[in-house]
Amino acid sequence: MAAALCRGKHRLKAFCHSAVRLSSRNITGQFDYDLVVIGGGSGGLACSKEAAQLGQSVAVLDYVEPSVRGTKWGLGGTCVNVGCIPKKLMHQAALLGTALRTDSGKYGWRISGSVSHDWVSMAGAVQNYVRSLNWGHRVQLQDKNVKYLNMKGSLLDPHTIRGLNARGKEATVTARNIVIATGGRPKYPTHVPGAREHGITSDDLFWLKESPGKTLVVGASYVALECAGFLTGIGLDTTVMVRSIALRGFDQQMSRLVTDHMEAYGTHFCWSCVPKKVEKLPSGLLQVTWTDTERQQEHQDTFSSVLWAVGRAPESEALNLKHVGVELNTDTGKIIIGDDEQTSVPSIYAIGDIAEGRPELTPTAIKAGKLLARRLAGHSNQLMNYDNVPTTVFTPLEYGCVGLSEEEAERRYGSDDIEVFHAFYKPLEFTIAERDASQCYIKVVCERAEPQRVLGLHFTGPSAGEVTQGFALGFQCGFTYSQLCDTVGIHPTCAEEFTKLHITKRSGLDATVTGC
Missing domain, CATH: 3.30.390.30 (FAD/NAD-linked reductase, C-terminal dimerisation domain)
Known part of the structure; x- marks a missing residue:
């Protein structure tokens, strides 16, 4: 009886301590951290490290949901793992192949035997380099005293974040300010039967263990054209299916020059075409049916891989944003922010691809993250200038x-x-x-x-x-x-x-x- 009473007192004491901790920020204004960043991509990491260097106590929550095909990766976000870095390296592989096949002989190089490409060797080297970057980011956070939590973050209130790890373990942290930098993920078309079951996206392409083989790329964004370009360059039969125009939002004269060059160097284009369905044949090949909207004709062909590059969706659904009053664009799912990256909730900010009206570019997220950290730490009033941001599409030309x-x-x-x-x-x-x-x-x-x-x-x-x-x-x-x-x-x-x-x-x- 005495032991039970003692245990009861300990439980009561523990409950009281917990209650004091949870309510203390409302009474005294104290938080676990000055800043918590949700998202460990380029923008989130830049923001967190800059804030820590300015004397702020900082934590980063980052968790990557595996893709539909089960692909997963480490710290660093889209750019490091499934975007800019592996893309540029595979683009370089294609440029080397083109130089070997078309240029080297004219410049006096005598290469005996046929020139061929080994996907496994290239992908392995690229993936190992990416893993080294994942590790490097972990080390940098540790060196700058930024707490790294491999957890999926969601908001409980304007200052409280719930973290959930892969094993289902929960943790709750509080912060004076919260920055959302969760970026986006590739979309699948919802109206095409078999698209999700049999297709891949750029989240998968760079981590394939084997060559994608003959590939259909659906879409005409810079992601689509860059992937199609390096696949052609390393010797794969590649087709791009374009619904309307290529490189929407870019100068269209320049866009036509890019696609003309790609066609001249072996990439096939299906213009004014939309996919209808994808079926897996007993051979393992994928049979794609599509419609030529200009001629109103239906076509079929078989491919080893179908890569969907039809746009990206912000990673905002699981953040519980509406619950805490963060305003979203209902059409895009992106977070509406002001010039200072602040959302409709004063303590919550958003940077990078998840923010409405911002360029989906790594350098802008990095710069915006650093400037935001300086403002939150009281070291600057400078706002990010989103005008005249340079960019490059890494197509063959x-x-x-x-x-x-x-x-x-x-x-x-x-x-x-x-x-x-x-x-x-x-x-x-x-x-x-x-x-x-x-x-x-x-x-x-x-x-x-x-x-x-x-x-x-x-x-x-x-x-x-x-x-x-x-x-x-x-x-x-x-x-x-x-x-x-x-x-x-x-x-x-x-x-x-x-x-x-x-x-x-x-x-x-x-x-x-x-x-x-």
Whole structure:
């Protein structure tokens, strides 16, 4: 009896301590952490590490739900595991293959035997590198005293997060401020029978143990075209199914150059086509039925893999956002935020792909995360500038751009009030290799009136990202066409062609570069 009474007192004491802890933040304003970040992708990690360096107590919750096909990965988010990093490495593998097959002989290399590609070797090397990045992120968090919780986070109230791990164990933490940075995941079409059962997405492609073989890529986003491009480049029979246009939101003249180049180098395109169903045959192959919407004809073909690249959905459903009053865009599922990344709940912020109206780009999430951490720590008032963000599409012929597309410039300013300078050029590297350079093109969109401020810059050609990055600085300074022309180019490079632009579209003159 005495022992039972003693146990009862201990239980009561423990309950009282728990009650005090749970209610203390309402009375004293004390929290477990200054900042808790939900999401361990590039933006979330950047935000958490910056906050910790500024003296904040920080925790990160990150948990990856396996894909529909069961693919899972470690800390680092989409970019590290199933996006930018493995994509660029496989793109490089394709570029090497193209150089070997088409260029090396012209440059004097004598390669005995046939050139072939081994998916297993490439994928293994890429996956090992990604795992090293996963480990590196864990070490960085530890070094900066950021608490890492491998848990799926959801909100209980504006300052309380419930974490749930893979074994079903729960933990509750409180924070003065919460940042949601859970990103997004690829979507499957809901109206196509067999799509989910038999298809894969970019969440799976980079972790395949065996070659995807003959592949149908459904979609025409940059993800679709980049994946199709490197699959073709490593020697796989690849088809892209396009419902309407490619690279929606990008300059459409540049988009056509990209897809023209891909078609010329072996990627098949089914234009104005929509998938109808996917069936698995006894052979293991996938039979895809689709409709040509222009000719109203039905077609079938068999593939080893069907890759869906039809858009991404934000990881917001499991966060319990509506319960705590966080406003969402009901059409997109993304979180509505202000210029300072704050949601409709003052203590909750969102950055990266899950935020409405933000570019779905890793560098913008990283920059926004760092600036937010500085503001929350009281070290800065600087807001993220989302204008003139440079980007590159890593298709076989790369496409880099910054600023407005020609279509958007016309919409904002009117066609009579913009001037477009352009040129078709031939990279020196293409000359001896006798490569077709008909899709290598640059254009600069300017205001027509003096001082002709540059509004947009576009480039298709080798190393487009390296070329575009430097010119992006000019946009931050509000540079003009005359300042671009006054810049001395580096010879012989593709980038120098920007400094020599003098032909306008309005003139109708031949824009082909004929000499130095």
